[in-house]
Amino acid sequence: MSSLSSPLVACTDVSKSYADGDQAIVAIGEVSMEAHAGQVTAVVGPSGSGKTTLLHLIGGVEHADSGSIVAAGVDLGELSSSEQTAFRAQHVSFVFADLNLLPVLSIYENISLGLTLLRLAEPEAHRRAMSALDLVGLADRAHRLPATLSSGERQRVAVARALARESTLVIADEPTAHLDHDLALEITALLRRLAADHGSCVLMATHDRAVADEADQVLRLEDGRRTH
């Protein structure tokens, strides 16, 4: 399903700095990388190495200061704020360590909410949501609130949302940060399945070596620069 000859994400000499008082802090410095559909790419590095910034740039959350990012055939540097929003709605699913679900909605509604952006017909949206929940083993708890689930189950719901949306690009920022080893590997396996079965390009920031070892490609960052 993947096409190694044409990367889904291509970053070339991407840099990003943030102002801290009078100083400019370099979060990402001239990073180049490629990621392909159907693969999981792990971005590893110590805290503050720029993992999250790189994922946010690729996910269309903000613009790079320099360099170019092309994702899903879209040059992100050319997008306005509203076009970035549309890009995220169309192509990207995020999986965070904590902030994944709206607590007032059931897990089924959380997944359906993500589907409203795709303007699917109601039956199709229902089918996709239930199918995704089934895949992550939570179909029987579709109408429970997130607060009644364990951390691992909530992460599975977040992955299910990405599955249901059939997103081209899945940005997972420390998705296993608060999980024990077994659960972390379980979520990683789900992300691998997402890539393999749906052809999604999964970019996953992690500081867990065991999780990174499950990825097809590992990108190491230190002080905002690529070391591997």
Add this chain to the structure above:
Amino acid sequence: MTRLAVRFLKANRQRNAVLGVAIAVAVFGAILLESVGRNIVDQLAANAQQRYGTAQITLPGGAAETLPGATGILAGGEGWITEEQARRISDILQIESVGVSPRVQSDAILVSDGQFSTVRILSSAGTEVTGGGTEVTGRTSVPAGYQSLLIGYAPATPDDDTASGFVDLGGDGGSWVQDRDVRDLVWINGDELMHALRGIGVAPENAVGNVLLIGPAGDHDSPDDRSPAVIAYNAAEILSAEFPEAVVRSRQDLAGRTLEMSAGNVTLLLSLVLILPAIAAIIGNVLVTAESRSDELILLRTMGFDTPTIRALIVREVFMVAAGATFIALVSAGIVAAAVPNLAIAPKSLVRFSVIGGFIPPGLSFLTARRLLSRGIHERLAEFRR
């Protein structure tokens, strides 16, 4: 998104209940306070009606305006009502059993112990100075040089600028007395004033005053079922054919309007002071509601919902609370109004406070949401991670 807003509404029911109660209290309180205030104003106006149980007729140029800001300097020439005009008007109005009494009305400056203050004068009939409705009569005994009443007048003829000035009713002049209740009203002896005005050529010899007070003929103390406003209206109707230039007003109407303006402001102030805690609760709640939901907002934004959609979601939720609370407040106010005698609620008041209650809180939430959504997603996510 409406379904989502309803879900948010239910999920945040405690917070929304507090907001709803605050809105309902504010709207209910504002409606009732305004109604109570209006009753107070009506009472004041009724008192004024009792007190000023006459209407007045002026002819063009007369100094009859008693509303604030009016210039009531005595005018010469056409401003004066002659004996013949007064008699004709009196004859005409006899048919309505209305008596006519010529008076002089103007602005003046009262000098007392070196202090100047602007007052209005109204002449009394005959030789006694009587305050309308008051029991103060007789010549005031004031040492010369300590108190003086200056009545401004315009030239007797339009081109005669040199003739304008003041009639000084000082120690050797006429008699006057300040009204016991209305401190800026001075009653003055009509005969003495007219004599002084004729003496300096301001008023023609045949002038009897610049206003005619009209009221029920006969015993003025006897109750009359016709209000002065009705008398004034009838008189105006009757006089318009003979004296198209005549202006007929009820004096209690003028006084009532003045009172209403001041009392209305007091009522508004009172309403604001009393419902201020409720307003503060509304503002605080809306701000806290929006702030506390920044996690939800950031999640929706990362998912790809645009800011107008998210803003509308928040506003919709607050609007549902505000609309419900306002409806409850209206129903409650209606029940109270029905239960309490003489507490009439004006439809205008209902509309005004419904709009305020129903739209101000959503407006506030709109502004708060706009502020929250103006910040970058990356910064918000970074805050969350911290």
